[in-house]
Amino acid sequence: MSVTILGIESSCDDTSAAIIRDCVLMSNVIASQKVHEAYGGVVPELASRAHQQNIVPVVSEAIRQAGLTKDDIDAIAFTRGPGLPGSLHVGTSFAKGLSLALNIPLVDVNHLHGHVLAHFIKETPETVVPEFPYLCLLISGGNSQIIKVNSPSDMEILGQTIDDAAGEAFDKCAKVMGLPYPGGPIIDRLAAEGNPDAFKFSKPRIQGYNYSFSGLKTSFLYTLRDELKVNPNFIEENKADLAASLQKTIIDILMTKFTKAIKDTGIKTIAIGGGVSANSGVRAAVEEYARRHHLTAFIPKRTFTTDNAAMIAVAGHYRFLDKQYCDITAPPFARVII
Ligand code: KG4
Numbered sequence: 001m002s003v004t005i006l007g008i009e010s011s012c013d014d015t016s017a018a019i020i021r022d023c024v025l026m027s028n029v030i031a032s033q034k035v036h037e038a039y040g041g042v043v044p045e046l047a048s049r050a051h052q053q054n055i056v057p058v059v060s061e062a063i064r065q066a067g068l069t070k071d072d073i074d075a076i077a078f079t080r081g082p083g084l085p086g087s088l089h090v091g092t093s094f095a096k097g098l099s100l101a102l103n104i105p106l107v108d109v110n111h112l113h114g115h116v117l118a119h120f121i122k123e124t125p126e127t128v129v130p131e132f133p134y135l136c137l138l139i140s141g142g143n144s145q146i147i148k149v150n151s152p153s154d155m156e157i158l159g160q161t162i163d164d165a166a167g168e169a170f171d172k173c174a175k176v177m178g179l180p181y182p183g184g185p186i187i188d189r190l191a192a193e194g195n196p197d198a199f200k201f202s203k204p205r206i207q208g209y210n211y212s213f214s215g216l217k218t219s220f221l222y223t224l225r226d227e228l229k230v231n232p233n234f235i236e237e238n239k240a241d242l243a244a245s246l247q248k249t250i251i252d253i254l255m256t257k258f259t260k261a262i263k264d265t266g267i268k269t270i271a272i273g274g275g276v277s278a279n280s281g282v283r284a285a286v287e288e289y290a291r292r293h294h295l296t297a298f299i300p301k302r303t304f305t306t307d308n309a310a311m312i313a314v315a316g317h318y319r320f321l322d323k324q325y326c327d328i329t330a331p332p333f334a335r336v337i338i
Pocket of ligand 1: 185305
């Protein structure tokens with residue numbers, strides 16, 4: 001019997017709804033919030049207000065684009081956390097209301113599991129998905145983790161950042177350069193024109209598979225501060241080289257630990273996920289490493305790297321099969337608990 005899941009995502013500043021049937025994508029609607037651009041970062045109160053405006057039209061549109069009616073849905077999967085509490089409340093409350101109205105099960109999803117399982121979104125029934133176990137480098141604005149994925153419900157965190165996430169390193173350094181938020185995609189574009197060896201920034205020396213990006217951020221800031229004393233136009237004249245050198249350093253840091261974990265575990269299937277996995281340099285580095293070491297690499301389509309409900313629906317699909325239903329009284333959580 002086929003299983004049709006409606007996924008709802010509202011953890012930060014994207015309101016998204018998607019329909020999947022047996023993990024095959026039928027629709028994935030995303031309403032991004034432009035309102036934050038003027039503030040240089042996401043403003044939580046504005047985000048939850050925008051989710052309230054967007055949630056009904058976004059869910060209706062996802063059902064319409066799938067060519068279904070609400071009565072065709074078997075279960076509702078929603079992001080329960082982690083994320084901004086006000087934003088999560090909107091998706092959580094809407095999902096609960098709709099599941100009560102339709103009298104269908106409700107399934108709660110950990111947003112991070114969504115990113116890790118995004119590779120199971122099938123664009124056609126023939127889409128090839130990873131075999132278990134696989135190693136996933138999860139890199140976003142809030143997380144940098146190396147995860148051993150044993151099954152959809154069994155994930156082991158081998159390493160994670162002890163301070164900033166990779167996305168924060170991109171965004172904060174971009175901010176120091178005077179670039180708008182989020183700076184990650186802009187650094188990526190600028191880096192394509194620059195020399196990655198023009199500048200050297202410090203890299204962390206920490207044990208195991210953990211990451212740290214705060215030292216790099218400080219080293220980047222001090223380089224700019226010192227150079228600007230000598231030449232006030234330093235940033236403008238070296239934008240592309242700064243971006244390329246910063247991107248190269250972040251990729252080196254990410255790949256050093258990820259490749260160590262790959263070697264130590266001997267796992268032959270690797271994957272990346274999260275907003276920073278949209279980065280051209282990261283994608284190229286992982287692909288190149290996989291090619292040289294005869295590994296199978298799963299690189300998500302860019303639409304599935306940022307927050308989207310398709311990945312929530314897929315993660316929810318597996319929880320639904322395991323009968324991991326969510327109680328109607330379950331609150332959203334800002335930090336991870338499932
Ligand atoms: O996964 P995501 O949408 O949000 C979180 O759940 O955190 O990731 C957002 C992060 C931001 O830091 C953004 O700058 C970064 O992903 N990002 C990129 C690129 N596209 C998005 N960083 C570097 N290169 C990109 N192309």
